[in-house]
Amino acid sequence: MGTKISENTKKHVLEWDEDRGDLLLKEYQYTTWNTGTTEYNVSLVDTKKVGGGDYGNFFDYTGGTITTISSTGVYYKVNANTTSVYTKGFTHTNGRLTKVGDGYNPIKLEGIIAFNGTNNDELHVLFYQNGSPIPCSLGTMVIRGSGGNTISFHCMTSMVDGDYIEVYVSNQTGARNVTLENMNVILTEIT
Numbered sequence: 001m002g003t004k005i006s007e008n009t010k011k012h013v014l015e016w017d018e019d020r021g022d023l024l025l026k027e028y029q030y031t032t033w034n035t036g037t038t039e040y041n042v043s044l045v046d047t048k049k050v051g052g053g054d055y056g057n058f059f060d061y062t063g064g065t066i067t068t069i070s071s072t073g074v075y076y077k078v079n080a081n082t083t084s085v086y087t088k089g090f091t092h093t094n095g096r097l098t099k100v101g102d103g104y105n106p107i108k109l110e111g112i113i114a115f116n117g118t119n120n121d122e123l124h125v126l127f128y129q130n131g132s133p134i135p136c137s138l139g140t141m142v143i144r145g146s147g148g149n150t151i152s153f154h155c156m157t158s159m160v161d162g163d164y165i166e167v168y169v170s171n172q173t174g175a176r177n178v179t180l181e182n183m184n185v186i187l188t189e190i191t
Helices: none
Strands: 003-017 022-034 038-049 055-060 090-093 096-099 107-116 122-129 139-142 150-157 164-171 178-189
Touching: 055 090, 055 096, 107 122, 107 139, 107 164, 122 150, 139 150, 164 178
Parallel strands: none
Antiparallel strands: 003 022, 022 038, 055 178, 090 096, 096 164, 107 150, 107 178, 122 139, 122 164
Protein backbone atom coordinates (compact mmCIF):
# COMPACT_ATOMS: atom_id res chain seq x y z
CA MET A 1 0.00 0.00 0.00
CA GLY A 2 3.00 2.33 0.42
CA THR A 3 4.38 4.49 3.22
CA LYS A 4 1.97 6.10 5.65
CA ILE A 5 2.56 9.84 5.69
CA SER A 6 -0.05 10.92 8.25
CA GLU A 7 -3.19 9.77 9.98
CA ASN A 8 -5.77 11.13 12.36
CA THR A 9 -6.42 14.10 10.17
CA LYS A 10 -10.08 14.60 10.97
CA LYS A 11 -12.67 16.61 9.14
CA HIS A 12 -16.20 17.42 10.20
CA VAL A 13 -18.96 17.66 7.63
CA LEU A 14 -22.59 18.73 8.10
CA GLU A 15 -25.03 16.65 6.06
CA TRP A 16 -28.82 16.68 5.81
CA ASP A 17 -30.47 13.26 6.32
CA GLU A 18 -33.48 13.34 3.97
CA ASP A 19 -35.06 10.19 5.47
CA ARG A 20 -35.08 11.40 9.08
CA GLY A 21 -35.21 15.14 8.46
CA ASP A 22 -32.15 15.70 10.66
CA LEU A 23 -28.96 17.68 10.35
CA LEU A 24 -26.02 15.33 11.04
CA LEU A 25 -22.46 16.13 12.00
CA LYS A 26 -20.21 13.46 10.49
CA GLU A 27 -16.59 13.04 11.49
CA TYR A 28 -14.24 11.54 8.91
CA GLN A 29 -10.67 10.37 9.49
CA TYR A 30 -8.18 10.72 6.68
CA THR A 31 -5.02 8.66 6.36
CA THR A 32 -2.47 9.75 3.75
CA TRP A 33 -0.29 7.21 1.94
CA ASN A 34 2.64 7.73 -0.41
CA THR A 35 2.62 5.14 -3.19
CA GLY A 36 4.57 7.19 -5.66
CA THR A 37 1.59 9.51 -5.78
CA THR A 38 -0.40 10.68 -2.75
CA GLU A 39 -3.46 8.56 -1.91
CA TYR A 40 -6.04 9.04 0.80
CA ASN A 41 -8.01 6.53 2.80
CA VAL A 42 -11.19 8.05 4.24
CA SER A 43 -13.30 6.41 6.95
CA LEU A 44 -16.41 7.58 8.78
CA VAL A 45 -15.63 7.74 12.51
CA ASP A 46 -18.75 9.20 14.15
CA THR A 47 -22.21 10.57 13.37
CA LYS A 48 -24.22 12.84 15.66
CA LYS A 49 -27.41 14.78 15.27
CA VAL A 50 -27.02 18.53 15.51
CA GLY A 51 -29.69 19.96 17.77
CA GLY A 52 -33.32 19.36 16.98
CA GLY A 53 -33.33 15.83 18.37
CA ASP A 54 -36.39 13.57 18.52
CA TYR A 55 -39.21 14.41 20.92
CA GLY A 56 -42.73 13.42 21.80
CA ASN A 57 -45.46 14.19 24.27
CA PHE A 58 -48.87 13.09 25.42
CA PHE A 59 -51.30 14.54 27.91
CA ASP A 60 -54.76 14.15 29.39
CA TYR A 61 -56.18 17.30 30.97
CA THR A 62 -59.79 16.10 31.04
CA GLY A 63 -59.17 13.42 33.67
CA GLY A 64 -61.94 11.41 35.25
CA THR A 65 -60.72 8.02 34.07
CA ILE A 66 -60.35 5.34 36.73
CA THR A 67 -57.38 2.99 36.93
CA THR A 68 -58.50 -0.27 38.52
CA ILE A 69 -56.06 -1.50 41.16
CA SER A 70 -56.82 -5.11 42.07
CA SER A 71 -53.80 -5.83 44.29
CA THR A 72 -51.76 -3.76 46.72
CA GLY A 73 -48.26 -2.91 45.45
CA VAL A 74 -48.86 -4.15 41.88
CA TYR A 75 -48.37 -1.70 38.99
CA TYR A 76 -51.18 -1.06 36.48
CA LYS A 77 -51.08 1.00 33.28
CA VAL A 78 -52.68 4.39 33.92
CA ASN A 79 -56.08 4.52 32.25
CA ALA A 80 -56.22 7.80 30.30
CA ASN A 81 -57.48 9.39 27.09
CA THR A 82 -54.28 11.01 25.88
CA THR A 83 -53.64 13.49 23.10
CA SER A 84 -50.31 14.34 21.49
CA VAL A 85 -49.45 17.62 19.83
CA TYR A 86 -45.71 17.36 19.20
CA THR A 87 -43.87 14.31 17.92
CA LYS A 88 -40.70 13.87 15.91
CA GLY A 89 -39.14 10.43 15.88
CA PHE A 90 -42.05 9.03 17.94
CA THR A 91 -45.61 7.96 17.24
CA HIS A 92 -48.46 8.35 19.72
CA THR A 93 -51.24 5.94 20.56
CA ASN A 94 -53.38 6.34 23.68
CA GLY A 95 -51.02 6.50 26.69
CA ARG A 96 -47.96 5.37 24.69
CA LEU A 97 -45.07 6.88 22.73
CA THR A 98 -43.23 4.53 20.35
CA LYS A 99 -39.76 5.28 18.92
CA VAL A 100 -39.58 5.41 15.13
CA GLY A 101 -36.16 4.82 13.59
CA ASP A 102 -32.83 4.28 15.27
CA GLY A 103 -31.82 6.54 18.10
CA TYR A 104 -28.50 8.32 18.35
CA ASN A 105 -28.58 9.62 21.91
CA PRO A 106 -30.17 9.03 25.34
CA ILE A 107 -33.83 9.95 25.87
CA LYS A 108 -34.93 12.09 28.83
CA LEU A 109 -38.34 11.06 30.19
CA GLU A 110 -40.37 13.59 32.18
CA GLY A 111 -43.84 13.25 33.61
CA ILE A 112 -46.26 14.88 35.98
CA ILE A 113 -49.53 13.29 36.99
CA ALA A 114 -52.33 14.06 39.46
CA PHE A 115 -54.75 11.57 41.03
CA ASN A 116 -57.73 11.51 43.36
CA GLY A 117 -58.30 8.51 45.57
CA THR A 118 -58.63 7.38 49.16
CA ASN A 119 -57.13 9.76 51.73
CA ASN A 120 -53.69 8.65 53.04
CA ASP A 121 -53.14 6.07 50.26
CA GLU A 122 -49.52 6.02 49.08
CA LEU A 123 -49.19 5.91 45.28
CA HIS A 124 -46.12 5.05 43.23
CA VAL A 125 -45.74 5.98 39.55
CA LEU A 126 -43.15 4.61 37.10
CA PHE A 127 -42.33 4.83 33.43
CA TYR A 128 -42.44 1.42 31.78
CA GLN A 129 -40.42 0.65 28.66
CA ASN A 130 -41.64 -2.23 26.49
CA GLY A 131 -43.79 -3.50 29.39
CA SER A 132 -40.97 -3.46 31.97
CA PRO A 133 -40.47 -0.91 34.77
CA ILE A 134 -37.73 1.73 34.69
CA PRO A 135 -36.98 1.81 38.46
CA CYS A 136 -35.04 5.09 38.40
CA SER A 137 -38.22 6.93 37.34
CA LEU A 138 -40.10 6.22 40.59
CA GLY A 139 -42.30 9.04 41.87
CA THR A 140 -44.25 8.72 45.14
CA MET A 141 -47.04 10.65 46.85
CA VAL A 142 -49.63 10.30 49.60
CA ILE A 143 -53.17 11.38 48.77
CA ARG A 144 -54.25 14.28 51.00
CA GLY A 145 -57.87 15.19 50.31
CA SER A 146 -59.18 15.83 46.81
CA GLY A 147 -57.35 17.73 44.11
CA GLY A 148 -53.72 18.73 43.84
CA ASN A 149 -52.30 15.25 44.55
CA THR A 150 -49.44 15.47 42.08
CA ILE A 151 -46.44 13.25 41.35
CA SER A 152 -43.51 14.25 39.16
CA PHE A 153 -41.22 11.54 37.85
CA HIS A 154 -38.31 11.49 35.43
CA CYS A 155 -35.26 9.54 34.28
CA MET A 156 -33.15 8.74 31.22
CA THR A 157 -33.18 5.69 28.98
CA SER A 158 -32.12 4.64 25.50
CA MET A 159 -34.57 3.59 22.83
CA VAL A 160 -34.40 1.94 19.42
CA ASP A 161 -37.00 1.52 16.69
CA GLY A 162 -40.20 0.00 18.11
CA ASP A 163 -39.44 0.64 21.81
CA TYR A 164 -42.31 2.27 23.67
CA ILE A 165 -42.93 4.19 26.91
CA GLU A 166 -46.07 4.07 29.09
CA VAL A 167 -46.99 5.23 32.62
CA TYR A 168 -47.97 2.81 35.41
CA VAL A 169 -49.32 3.38 38.93
CA SER A 170 -49.54 1.26 42.08
CA ASN A 171 -51.33 1.77 45.37
CA GLN A 172 -48.95 0.72 48.14
CA THR A 173 -51.60 1.05 50.87
CA GLY A 174 -54.51 -1.02 49.58
CA ALA A 175 -56.28 -2.50 46.57
CA ARG A 176 -58.18 0.73 45.88
CA ASN A 177 -58.71 2.44 42.53
CA VAL A 178 -57.40 5.88 41.63
CA THR A 179 -58.97 8.55 39.41
CA LEU A 180 -56.79 10.51 37.00
CA GLU A 181 -57.04 14.30 37.26
CA ASN A 182 -54.43 15.13 34.62
CA MET A 183 -51.16 13.88 33.14
CA ASN A 184 -48.40 15.32 30.98
CA VAL A 185 -45.47 13.26 29.60
CA ILE A 186 -42.55 14.56 27.54
CA LEU A 187 -39.74 12.57 25.90
CA THR A 188 -36.72 14.46 24.62
CA GLU A 189 -33.63 13.14 22.89
CA ILE A 190 -30.48 14.54 24.47
CA THR A 191 -28.17 15.79 21.73
